[in-house]
Amino acid sequence: MSSNLLEKSKLSICPGIYCGYQSNSTNCGACQRGYRVNNEKICQLCNEPLSLYNFMYIVFMALLALTFHWYFVNRLRKKKQREFTFVKQTILYFLSIFEIILAFIFTLLSFPPIGKLTFNTCQVKLFSDFYPIFHNPIVNYRKKLRCSYEVVYPLQSVIFVLYTYASLIMLFLRPIFVSIIRQKFISASIYSALHFYPCLLILHALFGGLIYFTFPILTITSSIFLNAIHFTLVANGEHDWIPFLRKLCGNMQNWIIYFIHVALLLCGLISLTEIENKYDLILLPIVFLPVSLKQPDGELKELWIFYTNMDGIQTKFPMKNEFRSQLPTSPSLSSKYTITLRLKTLETCHFDISVLDEAIKLAESLDALIAHTDGPTFDVTFLFPFYFPRDFEVIQDGWTAFSVESEFSRLQAISDEWRISDVNKNFAVCETYSERLVVPKSVSDDQLKRSAEFRSHGRFPVLCYLHKSSKSCIIRCAQPLIGASVRRCKEDEALVNSMLIQRHKKGWILDTRHPNVVKLAQSKGGGCEPEQHYALWKRLHRHLDKHTVLQESFMKFIDACIDQSEKDRWLSKLENSNWLLHVKEALTVACIVAQTIDREETSVLVHGSDGWDTTLLVTSLAQVLLHPDCRTITGFEALIEREWIQAGHQFRSRCARSAFGKSSRGQESPLFTLFLDCTWQLLQQFACSFEFNDTLLIQLFEHTYSSKFGTFIFNNEKEKTKYNAVKKTVSLWSYFNRPEILRTFLNPFYEPNLNVLWPSVAAQSIILWRSLYLRFYENQIPQQEAWDEYLIIKEKELQLRSYVNKLRQELLELERKCTEKNSNMIKMEKDSITTA
Numbered sequence: 001m002s003s004n005l006l007e008k009s010k011l012s013i014c015p016g017i018y019c020g021y022q023s024n025s026t027n028c029g030a031c032q033r034g035y036r037v038n039n040e041k042i043c044q045l046c047n048e049p050l051s052l053y054n055f056m057y058i059v060f061m062a063l064l065a066l067t068f069h070w071y072f073v074n075r076l077r078k079k080k081q082r083e084f085t086f087v088k089q090t091i092l093y094f095l096s097i098f099e100i101i102l103a104f105i106f107t108l109l110s111f112p113p114i115g116k117l118t119f120n121t122c123q124v125k126l127f128s129d130f131y132p133i134f135h136n137p138i139v140n141y142r143k144k145l146r147c148s149y150e151v152v153y154p155l156q157s158v159i160f161v162l163y164t165y166a167s168l169i170m171l172f173l174r175p176i177f178v179s180i181i182r183q184k185f186i187s188a189s190i191y192s193a194l195h196f197y198p199c200l201l202i203l204h205a206l207f208g209g210l211i212y213f214t215f216p217i218l219t220i221t222s223s224i225f226l227n228a229i230h231f232t233l234v235a236n237g238e239h240d241w242i243p244f245l246r247k248l249c250g251n252m253q254n255w256i257i258y259f260i261h262v263a264l265l266l267c268g269l270i271s272l273t274e275i276e277n278k279y280d281l282i283l284l285p286i287v288f289l290p291v292s293l294k295q296p297d298g299e300l301k302e303l304w305i306f307y308t309n310m311d312g313i314q315t316k317f318p319m320k321n322e323f324r325s326q327l328p329t330s331p332s333l334s335s336k337y338t339i340t341l342r343l344k345t346l347e348t349c350h351f352d353i354s355v356l357d358e359a360i361k362l363a364e365s366l367d368a369l370i371a372h373t374d375g376p377t378f379d380v381t382f383l384f385p386f387y388f389p390r391d392f393e394v395i396q397d398g399w400t401a402f403s404v405e406s407e408f409s410r411l412q413a414i415s416d417e418w419r420i421s422d423v424n425k426n427f428a429v430c431e432t433y434s435e436r437l438v439v440p441k442s443v444s445d446d447q448l449k450r451s452a453e454f455r456s457h458g459r460f461p462v463l464c465y466l467h468k469s470s471k472s473c474i475i476r477c478a479q480p481l482i483g484a485s486v487r488r489c490k491e492d493e494a495l496v497n498s499m500l501i502q503r504h505k506k507g508w509i510l511d512t513r514h515p516n517v518v519k520l521a522q523s524k525g526g527g528c529e530p531e532q533h534y535a536l537w538k539r540l541h542r543h544l545d546k547h548t549v550l551q552e553s554f555m556k557f558i559d560a561c562i563d564q565s566e567k568d569r570w571l572s573k574l575e576n577s578n579w580l581l582h583v584k585e586a587l588t589v590a591c592i593v594a595q596t597i598d599r600e601e602t603s604v605l606v607h608g609s610d611g612w613d614t615t616l617l618v619t620s621l622a623q624v625l626l627h628p629d630c631r632t633i634t635g636f637e638a639l640i641e642r643e644w645i646q647a648g649h650q651f652r653s654r655c656a657r658s659a660f661g662k663s664s665r666g667q668e669s670p671l672f673t674l675f676l677d678c679t680w681q682l683l684q685q686f687a688c689s690f691e692f693n694d695t696l697l698i699q700l701f702e703h704t705y706s707s708k709f710g711t712f713i714f715n716n717e718k719e720k721t722k723y724n725a726v727k728k729t730v731s732l733w734s735y736f737n738r739p740e741i742l743r744t745f746l747n748p749f750y751e752p753n754l755n756v757l758w759p760s761v762a763a764q765s766i767i768l769w770r771s772l773y774l775r776f777y778e779n780q781i782p783q784q785e786a787w788d789e790y791l792i793i794k795e796k797e798l799q800l801r802s803y804v805n806k807l808r809q810e811l812l813e814l815e816r817k818c819t820e821k822n823s824n825m826i827k828m829e830k831d832s833i834t835t836a
Helices: 003-009 052-079 086-110 156-181 184-235 241-249 252-273 278-293 356-373 404-412 445-454 490-498 515-523 547-561 567-577 579-598 614-626 633-645 671-685 694-705 717-722 732-736 739-745 781-835
Strands: 035-037 043-045 310-315 337-343 348-353 418-421 437-440 462-466 473-476 507-511 537-541 604-607
Touching: 052 086, 052 156, 052 184, 086 156, 156 184, 310 356, 337 356, 348 356, 404 418, 404 437, 404 633, 437 490, 445 490, 462 614, 473 579, 473 614, 507 579, 547 567, 547 579, 547 671, 567 579, 579 604, 579 614, 579 671, 604 614, 614 633, 614 671, 633 671, 633 694, 633 732, 671 694, 694 732, 694 739, 732 739
Parallel strands: 473 604, 507 537, 507 604
Antiparallel strands: 035 043, 310 337, 337 348, 418 437, 437 462, 462 473
8 A cells, every 4th residue: 555545544554455446456555344435545434325226236135035935835835735725825925025024124224324233324344254256346436436345245244134034034923824724834935935045145145246236137137038928828829918817817826926027127127227206117017918918829848758658649640651742741831730649647738740751750759659668578677667766755665564464463453363374485376466465374385376276377365354343354366267177176165165254154256257258268267166166155246347348448438538529429428438337337346245244244255357357446445345444545555555566456567558549468458547436436425434535546547557656567566576676666655655745635524434335336426537537628726726615614614623622621611610619618608607
């Protein structure tokens, strides 16, 4: 520093921080922070008032925090649509506004001339001497005098104080809101704020100078651009004013987004132009409307589809080479070649391509890929579950959650006449059963092996359900291989008879095939149990169509659901599909089994031909009717694991196609979808008896056809073991059983019902599952709004019940006090009489 400056400033040492007066920071010519150099090179204390620009910068940083608040609240709303209603979302929106405004006011009141904090309006004496890495503005001090810190870092501590106040106010108000509405998941909004506030402070520390000098331009451009995109999506191709405004006014969330963008625009324009006439601001909100309507149509997001989810394609142009010449290769601007992609989860995607060759190549590629996924050479290890990078914490390992031992412990509490057999270890006896099976104690493993040789695919009779009150049981197996010569197996007869607990009552063998089908099967080596050899059992045939018939019915049914033609034709196609008839028949057979078990108190043996399709459908539905645990979320998962996955239902083959195509092997069939539909019918008739809602059923439907988890991608337990699925894939149950996911499955009206369910199977009682089959083809918002209203009513009911219980407790307390008081008065009167 020059001696002239030292002399005039009366300083004996170098003042300190470089302020920009000299171009070289090594030259000691700067004033200390909070001072400026005047024309005479004298350091003077800064005492200017807060400028409008600085004020608007604080407003901008406050709006930035508010934007993050609303973003995370909106994400929470999408995840918790049923519990987190729109009313609660709006309250949380306004609560965040109140927090930011309060923090903003406290920040202004903390500084001079009102407050006593040691930072003045020139941004001096701040907490940090941190120099911005990415911004070093050169200020012309020879023409304009500035505070030294205006060069180094504007408003760092002011923003720090603003966010500190906002965090403290939030930590005080949000928990109160959470305790009032009694939904702890809203605490996620607090945790997200505790993450983004430090991130914003770090951003401000690194880029503070750059943001300070550019925020007006950033706010103007970003607000117009982002708002234009939003309202383009709202308009969805509508360029008329009236329909557009109707959509705008019909959704409160659009108004909220519109408001925050207008606020950002105002902040930027005021900072940049220092608007003085307040009436000029009235015209600013309409800037977005013409800009929005001029944007091009179309979604601005990518669509990701599992290739295994593709079910079929339809084209509106010839695919064969001989027909290509009939179409123009350069169509007019208005003509497009459309490819319709149908997904197994029932969605439909349309691709409009303007060039014929490109359309044909894309269609051929998609067709080849679909054919490859269900071909005989397809390797299951190429499926996505083997490459899925788990992005969540596993609280409960789904692969070990439902073991044979856990189910057997429940059975032992009912009866000690059963045991777990390892006869099928390494799948030596039956490839489609699990390795450990529950069988009668009185039967040896050698007898089980002989019985397996007598049953189709080695599927000998095993226990799948034991009724608590009557100790009668449900048994499943495959058809006996009696053939035309009526073969006999005494070990199988002994095994079946040992499962009949009450010997004074005959059991029932329920065959899910028509008698004519049984005769045909017997001519090919199969058949059913001869009455003369199974004298303790009566036989009943209840025909359920085989997998090929069900697949044809399902395809016709979905074709009717997506048909947008006239109502009469739609109803005709729906009736001709016979899908609802299949639902009715499946429920009827399940009711027969439940009635036999609960009312007649005798056992039932169920089988069809192979024992892995309609057999499992009947046994699992019967357990839903009989056992209350199967109507809970965990119990329903255990039922699916026990009666479908471990019992050998061929999910990979049966779910190779859905409703829009046929595989090369022709093994696809919607058996599990039929089970889910029947369960949904029960849920409609007994809405309070199920712990879960239809969201769980819809999720199960989607994951059976297309999933990133390994639960439903194998045909049996042997395949799962062969491909080491437990270590290489993630179980769907691990994902489902996380608290945040379980909450979406909960039925708020659930009240445990220990009774057996007796549903109506009349034709008029079977209804269309619209929320699954029509969810992509009709508006589901009214149903969602109705469900939200149900939740609000239920929540109010719980609050009123709690209040009533509280009043009852107070009443009991008052009665107790009155009784004590009366007793004391009587005692005092007696004492006074005795004394007298």
